[in-house]
Structures are given as structure tokens and as C-alpha cells.
Amino acid sequence: MRLLLQPSKSEVAKDAKTVKASVMALFLGGANELLPIMDKEFPLLGLKKENCTEVSWIQSVLWFNDDESLKKGDKPETLLNRDLNFAMFIKRKSDYVQKPIPRAGLEGLWKKIGMGKTGLVFNPYGGKMAEIPADATPFPHRKGTLFKMQYSVTWDNPADSQTNLDHTKELFNYMTPFVSQNPREAFLNYRDLDIGTNTKNSFQEGEVYGRKYFNGNFDRLVKVKTAVDPDNFFRNEQSIPVSGAGPAPAGKP
Incomplete structure (x- = not known):
């Protein structure tokens, strides 16, 4: 499961910006099995069966790569295509949160997100992740970690590079008091040469x-x-x- 926070245009106030929150999750089972679990653990989400898409595991990979691909009828063989006919720029940074972020911190974060194009992705930890000792594998972010944060922005025009990089760093700097310290931990798969x-x-x-x-x-x-x-x-x-x-x-x- 992951929570995405993305800057978006307001549907209420004209020309205003807001933060759009969406939740994505992969459940190994049917929708009828999932719904009572979600009603118990995350009742505020109000998940309904029509919000679920039941597919095979390999089709879920297609969906995570491009949620429109299944609607277009793409087959799993699409994943074998390595002929990328486009170029784009991306920036990713990461953080680990070990204590709940106070309300004032979150409200300040919403404002910061609305100032640019960089979005945030929250991946909850705990559960089985926390049961594995931190020194059992090279990956150390185990017990005591609430969630991982990803700072994410993608763009096509090279002229937008500095603006997007600056906004990402501004968000990253703002989060300093609310994330892990000494060291400020990071996720290897989101390679970040800034650190x-x-x-x-x-x-x-x-x-x-x-x-x-x-x-x-x-x-x-x-x-x-x-x-x-x-x-x-x-x-x-x-x-x-x-x-x-x-x-x-x-x-x-």
C-alpha cells in the first residue's frame, strides 16, 4: 500500500492549487476478502468493490507500470518492450519517518507541495518488515520505522529542470526535523547523488x-x-x- 500526495488544481476554487491524495495497494486475494479487512483497519478510506480491479499477478505489474495499459488491452508481453521512444527527466529522493509528524508539520508540508510539481509517496512499514532483524540483510530499515517517503518529480522540458530540482530540495529541507537523524536514512533504490x-x-x-x-x-x-x-x-x-x-x-x- 502507498499513499500519493500530488500538487493539483483545485476543483472548488478557480486557479487555486491543492494537494490530491490517492491510495494504491496490491492485495494477494479477491476483493471480497479484502473489503472486510479494509473496513476494519482503514474505515475512513471507504473502500468499495467498484474501487478494486481484480487481475492476475502479472497483470498487476502492468497496472503499476501504467494504470491505463489494462484499459487499453495491453498484454504482459508489453513488459518485454525496451524500445523507449521518449526521453524524460526524473528526480527521486527519500526519507524514513520514525515518529508521527505533528499536525502543524503536515499543514506546512501541504503548502510546500502546492508551490511546485514534486509529489510525495508514503510507504508504510511495520508488520513482517519489522520482524526481520536490521542486521539480517543489508537492508536495515526495519523495526522502529513508521514509513518511507519518496520525493518524486518527472518532467520533459529541460528548461524546467532547475525549478523542479529546487522544489524537491525545498521539500526535502523542510522535512529535516520530522525524519530519521544521525544518519538521515535513505532508500538505495531511489538513487540520490545529493547525499x-x-x-x-x-x-x-x-x-x-x-x-x-x-x-x-x-x-x-x-x-x-x-x-x-x-x-x-x-x-x-x-x-x-x-x-x-x-x-x-x-x-x-
Whole structure:
């Protein structure tokens, strides 16, 4: 389940902006099984059967990729198409929230969202996620995490780049008091070069973003990296560094 908050034009006041909230979820079962669960756990959503779309699992992948694709009759084979005939720009950032955001903080957030095009996506944690120890896998964001936030904006015109990037950073900065601290944790899959890059192939640079992505598991990942790839042949701007890493070896990518 995820909650999307997106800037939108008001349907009540002319030329006014507002925040549109929508909820998306994937349930492994039928609508008749889901409805009583939602009535009990999330009664304010008022979910009805006509709000549900019953499809196979592979069709749900199509739906998440493009909710209009099923209406158009697209088949799962569409997912094999890698011929992208368009180019677009995206920016993603992330945060983890461990304490409820106060009402005043949320009201301020609504105003900030309405000042640009960047939307927010909230993914709730807990449940099975919290039952897995933080050090059981490299992914550390487990018990104590209420939800993950994604800052998301997509655009086509290069001239809009700076405006959209500035709005995203403004939202990110506003959320500083309400999210995880020391480190300010981040989600690896939403690669964000703003939180640090490793330009000198150094442990110190890698530690900056590494602890945000992996928290206490970072040191163990460095040991594995040092053991299996001591020359740091496989690397990118935010890869795990080797222990005591110095300048990159000549001729290595």
C-alpha cells in the first residue's frame, strides 16, 4: 500500500492549487476478502468493490507500470518492450519517518507541495518488515520505522529542470526535523547523488552515503567488498568502498 500526495488544481476554487491524495495497494486475494479487512483497519478510506480491479499477478505489474495499459488491452508481453521512444527527466529522493509528524508539520508540508510539481509517496512499514532483524540483510530499515517517503518529480522540458530540482530540495529541507537523524536514512533504490558520491574512490566519501543507505550494516558490506573485489573494479558513484581505499588503480573503470 502507498499513499500519493500530488500538487493539483483545485476543483472548488478557480486557479487555486491543492494537494490530491490517492491510495494504491496490491492485495494477494479477491476483493471480497479484502473489503472486510479494509473496513476494519482503514474505515475512513471507504473502500468499495467498484474501487478494486481484480487481475492476475502479472497483470498487476502492468497496472503499476501504467494504470491505463489494462484499459487499453495491453498484454504482459508489453513488459518485454525496451524500445523507449521518449526521453524524460526524473528526480527521486527519500526519507524514513520514525515518529508521527505533528499536525502543524503536515499543514506546512501541504503548502510546500502546492508551490511546485514534486509529489510525495508514503510507504508504510511495520508488520513482517519489522520482524526481520536490521542486521539480517543489508537492508536495515526495519523495526522502529513508521514509513518511507519518496520525493518524486518527472518532467520533459529541460528548461524546467532547475525549478523542479529546487522544489524537491525545498521539500526535502523542510522535512529535516520530522525524519530519521544521525544518519538521515535513505532508500538505495531511489538513487540520490545529493547525499554523497565517491569521486576519489575513498572509504571516507563512501561512508557518507553508505551509512545513510545501510546504517550499521555498512561496515560488514565494506568487509565483503574488500574481500571479493579488493581492487574496486566494480564501482559506481555510490558503490561500497573497499577498506582503506585510495586513488583508483590506473586503467580500471
